[in-house]
Amino acid sequence: MISVPVVLLVVAVIVGFAAVFWTQDNRNLPPREPGLPFVGNVDMKPESPYFLELQKKHGDMFTLKVFGQTVIVVCGYDTIKEVMVKNGEITSGHPIAFGFTEYFELSGIAGGSGNIWRNQRKFGHDTLQAIDSGSDNLESRVLGEVADFLQEVEKMEGKPFDVSRLIKTSHYNIISSLLFGERFAHSDVNLTRLVDLVDEAMAIYPEQLILGFVEWLKYLPGDRFKVRRRRFLVDEIFKIVQTSMDEHKETLENPKNQDFIYSFLNEQKRRELNNEDLTGFGGKLIVLNYSNTGK
Numbered sequence: 001m002i003s004v005p006v007v008l009l010v011v012a013v014i015v016g017f018a019a020v021f022w023t024q025d026n027r028n029l030p031p032r033e034p035g036l037p038f039v040g041n042v043d044m045k046p047e048s049p050y051f052l053e054l055q056k057k058h059g060d061m062f063t064l065k066v067f068g069q070t071v072i073v074v075c076g077y078d079t080i081k082e083v084m085v086k087n088g089e090i091t092s093g094h095p096i097a098f099g100f101t102e103y104f105e106l107s108g109i110a111g112g113s114g115n116i117w118r119n120q121r122k123f124g125h126d127t128l129q130a131i132d133s134g135s136d137n138l139e140s141r142v143l144g145e146v147a148d149f150l151q152e153v154e155k156m157e158g159k160p161f162d163v164s165r166l167i168k169t170s171h172y173n174i175i176s177s178l179l180f181g182e183r184f185a186h187s188d189v190n191l192t193r194l195v196d197l198v199d200e201a202m203a204i205y206p207e208q209l210i211l212g213f214v215e216w217l218k219y220l221p222g223d224r225f226k227v228r229r230r231r232f233l234v235d236e237i238f239k240i241v242q243t244s245m246d247e248h249k250e251t252l253e254n255p256k257n258q259d260f261i262y263s264f265l266n267e268q269k270r271r272e273l274n275n276e277d278l279t280g281f282g283g284k285l286i287v288l289n290y291s292n293t294g295k
Helices: 004-023 048-058 077-086 098-103 115-133 138-154 163-180 189-212 215-219 227-250 260-273 284-294
Strands: 061-066 069-074
Touching: 048 061, 069 077, 098 189, 098 227, 115 138, 115 260, 138 163, 163 189, 163 227, 163 260, 189 215, 189 227, 227 260
Parallel strands: none
Antiparallel strands: 061 069
């Protein structure tokens, strides 16, 4: 019969080796922020101040480890361009975060990997370039929204008010002009609804960060991480987007102007005719771009 001290010694040795393995740094990786044994940098916050502090400490690239999974954080415009553009073929095989697989059909540049990522990046780049080369380019859309913003401020007649909601609405309205081809009145029901839905959906994101490392937690009783709530919000956004997509389909042969939905529908059509892979080019791509760009 094995004695208790022997069992405890074996357990201690196993735990010791596991702790060393868990915390050791790979010399081929960027500098690593120290973390707790086994759980690593579980206190990671998906917020700019947190990453800016680590950027000051480690530079534009650093490593985090959460529940055994390695996370490399890239900061700074030049470094991001170096990693994602100049070395895009190397870094295109990045892991996919929880939300993109759960809600968005592997859509978007952030939600795709490998060929999906390359296809979506090219599509997004070409679409934005086409929009910006037209008469109603991005600059004119922003200037038009600035004029509307100032009119809304004037309506307050110098009285104090919370400007954050107005700024947010203008922000989303510019994104709407790129996606839907038109800006809305600030009182428009669809715009107001979109702002509320996207805001709530993005507010849930930090609570779901842990699911990217321990996904089985989503099966806990109740809706502790608001997985079902966020799915409802995404579906509600998609209903609004789908209405606009249906309207765009009616004028696809003679588009009113250049926008993301027209480009998206034409890309879908081209891929279907050429029997190309449609992965990542489902309707949720529009929702993802609206949500992410809004954020």
